[in-house]
Amino acid sequence: MMRCVVFLCLALCAASVQAQKDWPTKPVRVVVPSPPGGPPDLIIRMLTPQLGVALGQPVVVENRPGAGGIVGTGYVAKTPPDGYTWLFTTASHTNTPPFNKNVPFDPVRDFSHVTLAAQNFGQALIVPTNHAAKSVQELIALARQQPGRLNYGSAGIGTASHIPAEVMKSMSGTDIVAVPYKGVA
DSSP: OOOOEEEEEEOSOHHHHHHOTTOOSSOEEEEESSOTTSHHHHHHHHHHHHHHHHHTSOEEEEEOOOGGGHHHHHHHHTSOSSSSEEEEEETHHHHHHHHSSSOSSOTTTTOEEEEEEEEOOOOOOOOOTTOSOOSHHHHHHHHHHSTTTOEEEESSTTSTTHHHHHHHHHHHTOOOEEEEOSSOO
16 A cells, blocks of 8 residues: 655744744745545644644635645745645655656755654545446456546645555556646545
């Protein structure tokens, strides 16, 4: 099973936040680089009420989906390092650069990884109930009979939903077309 991890990352310099003895003095924004309704969004929305109480300021979730997380993550990387903009992301945070050219951030250099919030999201391979394939073996056989005719959806290039599908294609010798979406929701 592919291990999917959700991280809370801060685009900030620790010294700049420590220098602000009265931090936070305004709401904190948490950017989720995927659309509403997916696992990262649901998890952070469960955590933000408690974070707001602990910080004494509102914590606002802002979804910025696109390009397998590059849009939202790139946005956070460019924000001032003042501790008021956080990134809540998945393991795709570090997978993205090798799979995409011109990524506008370095996942290690540009972020301080703060905590692991969740892990081990399962992956599911599903087809419509009226699909000809009723098992993985039948799906692979169908894909081999019709190269390039079957499609699969993923959360974008380099994401936890894209990589296992590409591994399956490679291991089964099939040609299934990737259709990247803005997220898993």
